[in-house]
Amino acid sequence: MLTAILIMALGALVLGAALGFASIKFKVEGNPLVEKIEAILPQTQCGQCGYPGCKPYAEAIADGEAEINLCPPGGMEGVRKLADLLGRDVKPLDAEEKPKQVAIIDEQTCIGCTLCIQACPVDAIVGAAKQMHTIVESLCTGCELCIKPCPVECIRMETISENIDNWKWKYPVIELKRVA
Amino acid sequence: MLQLFKFKGGVKPDSNKTPSVQMPIGIAPLPPLLIVPLHQSIGGKPNPLVEAGERVLKGQLIGGADQWLSSAVHAPTSGTVLAVEERVAAHPSGLPTLSVVIEPDGRDAWIERTPLDYTALEPERVREILRDSGVVGLGGAVFPSHAKLAAAKSVPMEELIINGGECEPFMTCDDILMRERAEGIVRGSGIFRDLLKARRVLVGIEDNKPEAVAAMKAAVEKLGENFEVIAVPTRYPAGGAKQLIRVLTGKEVPASKRSPEMGVQCFNVATAYTAWRAIAHGEPVLSRIVTLTGNVEQPRNWDVLLGTPLRDFVALGKPKSDTDRYLMGGPMMGFEMPGLDAPLVKATNCIIAGSPKLFPPLAPEMPCIRCGACAEVCPHELQPFEMYWFARARNFGKTQEYNIFDCIECGCCSYVCPSHIPLVQYFRFAKSEIWSREREKNMADAAKARFELRNERDEREKAEKAERLARAAAAKAAVKKAPAESVSEVQTGDTSVAAVAAAPLDAEAVKKATIVAAMERARQQRESVQPKNTEGLTVAQRKEIAEIEARRLPLQELSALNADAQSSQRKK
Numbered sequence: 061m062l063t064a065i066l067i068m069a070l071g072a073l074v075l076g077a078a079l080g081f082a083s084i085k086f087k088v089e090g091n092p093l094v095e096k097i098e099a100i101l102p103q104t105q106c107g108q109c110g111y112p113g114c115k116p117y118a119e120a121i122a123d124g125e126a127e128i129n130l131c132p133p134g135g136m137e138g139v140r141k142l143a144d145l146l147g148r149d150v151k152p153l154d155a156e157e158k159p160k161q162v163a164i165i166d167e168q169t170c171i172g173c174t175l176c177i178q179a180c181p182v183d184a185i186v187g188a189a190k191q192m193h194t195i196v197e198s199l200c201t202g203c204e205l206c207i208k209p210c211p212v213e214c215i216r217m218e219t220i221s222e223n224i225d226n227w228k229w230k231y232p233v234i235e236l237k238r239v240a
Numbered sequence: 241m242l243q244l245f246k247f248k249g250g251v252k253p254d255s256n257k258t259p260s261v262q263m264p265i266g267i268a269p270l271p272p273l274l275i276v277p278l279h280q281s282i283g284g285k286p287n288p289l290v291e292a293g294e295r296v297l298k299g300q301l302i303g304g305a306d307q308w309l310s311s312a313v314h315a316p317t318s319g320t321v322l323a324v325e326e327r328v329a330a331h332p333s334g335l336p337t338l339s340v341v342i343e344p345d346g347r348d349a350w351i352e353r354t355p356l357d358y359t360a361l362e363p364e365r366v367r368e369i370l371r372d373s374g375v376v377g378l379g380g381a382v383f384p385s386h387a388k389l390a391a392a393k394s395v396p397m398e399e400l401i402i403n404g405g406e407c408e409p410f411m412t413c414d415d416i417l418m419r420e421r422a423e424g425i426v427r428g429s430g431i432f433r434d435l436l437k438a439r440r441v442l443v444g445i446e447d448n449k450p451e452a453v454a455a456m457k458a459a460v461e462k463l464g465e466n467f468e469v470i471a472v473p474t475r476y477p478a479g480g481a482k483q484l485i486r487v488l489t490g491k492e493v494p495a496s497k498r499s500p501e502m503g504v505q506c507f508n509v510a511t512a513y514t515a516w517r518a519i520a521h522g523e524p525v526l527s528r529i530v531t532l533t534g535n536v537e538q539p540r541n542w543d544v545l546l547g548t549p550l551r552d553f554v555a556l557g558k559p560k561s562d563t564d565r566y567l568m569g570g571p572m573m574g575f576e577m578p579g580l581d582a583p584l585v586k587a588t589n590c591i592i593a594g595s596p597k598l599f600p601p602l603a604p605e606m607p608c609i610r611c612g613a614c615a616e617v618c619p620h621e622l623q624p625f626e627m628y629w630f631a632r633a634r635n636f637g638k639t640q641e642y643n644i645f646d647c648i649e650c651g652c653c654s655y656v657c658p659s660h661i662p663l664v665q666y667f668r669f670a671k672s673e674i675w676s677r678e679r680e681k682n683m684a685d686a687a688k689a690r691f692e693l694r695n696e697r698d699e700r701e702k703a704e705k706a707e708r709l710a711r712a713a714a715a716k717a718a719v720k721k722a723p724a725e726s727v728s729e730v731q732t733g734d735t736s737v738a739a740v741a742a743a744p745l746d747a748e749a750v751k752k753a754t755i756v757a758a759m760e761r762a763r764q765q766r767e768s769v770q771p772k773n774t775e776g777l778t779v780a781q782r783k784e785i786a787e788i789e790a791r792r793l794p795l796q797e798l799s800a801l802n803a804d805a806q807s808s809q810r811k812k
């Protein structure tokens with residue numbers, strides 16, 4: 061009887077130690093849910109959701125503080141994906157959906173004040189004090205944060221139009237011509 | 241006799257090839273205008289090297305290869321560049337692409353051509369020449385050929401396959417090329433063989449082209465090569481690179497591997513021909529053979545300059561009055577040209593005039609009955625009906641699980657589907673959606689990384705600043721604590737503190753004032769008409785400026801030297 065209890069106790073101790081060790085050794089860095097949510101957010105870092113960047117918004121969603129329909133750049137597709145992930149209801153986007161844009165600096169007017177550089181969350185603007193600034197189009201996420209700070213209003217947003225490189229085959233609906 | 245293998249699936253559509261091989265290759269006349277798109281191959285976009293107003297010679301480089309995986313573009317004839325601008329491309333989207341518009345002068349004057357003996361050149365140099373001559377896969381994939389001409393490091397190159405399969409219905413450009421210019425093809429294949437150090441060369445031709453087989457055999461014999469010319473059974477898509485490799489060597493190339501890793505490489509016959517012209521005659525790729533067939537009075541193959549607008553080209557065949565569209569490529573894999581202004585490009589192997597009679601409208605799409613006919617004919621042993629199901633539901637992850645990227649869009653499945661489902665269109669749609677998502681994901685990841693870097697940097701800078709301030713404050717406190725030895729010293733100390741306090745204020749004010757002034761200046765600038773004298777200069781003007789600058793340079797140097805001399809004298 062006593063040996064049986066001892067064996068059970070020993071077993072419990074060993075397993076407990078193993079579990080404790082595993083929980084330290086294989087500790088997951090960060091909150092996996094936040095990471096999953098963040099992977100869905102578009103990383104535009106525009107703050108239109110009311111949070112200072114995509115990660116804070118992801119954290120707020122994970123904590124159940126925020127609705128899932130606050131990110132305009134993510135659009136309805138983003139809302140749907142979040143709803144899928146979190147098992148919540150799909151809600152209409154709490155803003156207008158906009159096509160993807162890039163910012164463009166009118167280089168003739170730029171006075172080189174560096175204010176837009178400080179505003180850009182993703183370092184997409186190059187320039188130096190009193191020098192002309194310009195936006196690296198391929199890095200710009202279209203967050204519009206640089207528009208307001210510019211004292212001479214020389215930054216405008218332009219919609220990225222369809223071109224041969226980003227063109228996509230359409231969902232086959234009308235165009236059903238038989239060719240053979 | 242070589243033992244042939246079989247590939248799975250495939251279909252046998254009506255070949256419709258005879259009408260266009262009744263006449264020899266015709267040389268198409270010079271069109272009034274050439275529109276040469278700069279991006280005619282897979283890989284980097286060539287940069288334009290000419291400007292509006294410039295005169296060009298036939299064969300002159302007008303678009304330089306942008307990176308290793310890119311291919312040069314040349315002026316197809318001599319004339320004047322009218323513009324470098326966006327023009328409608330030979331692309332299913334009908335969107336424009338940067339093109340060089342050339343008005344031919346009718347003289348067809350060549351640049352200086354230097355024939356080379358490739359055996360005396362480094363292989364690397366030969367590849368460079370091929371790239372700068374614009375040699376790309378002319379079977380339709382337009383993959384830069386030089387980039388395919390390196391054997392894998394660990395696997396020796398066993399077989400070089402020269403693809404004369406040409407399995408698409410209607411298309412005969414490779415057939416006629418083999419009949420008429422077999423020698424050039426064989427010589428070009430020899431270049432490829434020597435670059436790849438391939439042990440064997442196999443020329444695969446579908447057995448519905450006996451004349452081409454005979455011509456190629458004769459040429460191989462005449463040139464004393466040991467190539468094997470093999471007639472393969474006619475079955476679409478036997479001319480697909482992977483299918484031909486399979487039939488001739490029995491090797492299966494999975495989508496995850498490149499064929500050199502399996503010790504085999506495949507080139508189209510027309511590509512071999514242009515490679516030979518480029519090396520041994522110094523002629524870059526300026527024209528190609530294009531089949532003009534279908535609903536026309538005179539079907540025929542034409543040797544036509546790249547950049548010829550579709551309008552001028554189809555006029556050669558006298559299209560019948562009920563022609564309502566033109567397909568580029570064959571009926572199985574081709575697409576409808578977006579308009580008569582679109583130019584012929586390196587990828588254009590065939591133009592088919594279509595009419596409602598020739599290609600009757602597709603019966604409406606019916607639900608899939610899961611008959612499995614599509615899976616039976618798929619040469620890649622895919623399950624089209626599953627991929628279709630998920631593509632239709634936009635469940636792209638699932639389509640990838642069913643290996644949608646192995647699909648070569650051959651169209652066999654759509655061809656046999658009893659429910660008339662345009663399966664390939666669904667696959668193209670799904671593939672381009674997946675690609676675009678991939679692009680977006682990469683961009684979002686990069687944006688996130690930069691955002692995080694920036695936040696870190698901000699924080700570091702803030703910490704550094706705080707530290708600096710703390711240090712300054714400590715120093716100030718030390719000054720105050722120092723024993724006041726005389727009243728005057730205390731006073732100076734006080735004033736210095738005051739000055740420190742006042743200085744930022746002043747600086748602030750100055751900054752504000754400059755910003756206001758700058759804003760004012762900018763406003764004025766915007767109001768007044770902006771000087772445009774440095775924009776839109778003609779080439780001549782730019783040259784003039786460059787000359788003036790060049791003249792100025794020695795003078796400036798001189799004056800700098802003088803100044804130096806003077807200052808050093810003064811020091812003495």
Ligand code: SF4
Binds near residue numbers: 104105113
């Ligand atoms: S609105 Fe969307 S893109 Fe903008 S910061 Fe919030 S989560 Fe990021």
Ligand code: SF4
Binds near residue numbers: 162180200205207
């Ligand atoms: S350049 Fe302007 S719009 Fe673009 S990412 Fe930076 S701040 Fe946003």
Ligand code: SF4
Binds near residue numbers: 607611613614658
């Ligand atoms: S051939 Fe058409 S109907 Fe038959 S299984 Fe395939 S997709 Fe469905």
Ligand code: SF4
Binds near residue numbers: 620650651
């Ligand atoms: S188009 Fe794709 S799925 Fe259809 S038969 Fe061809 S390879 Fe198979």
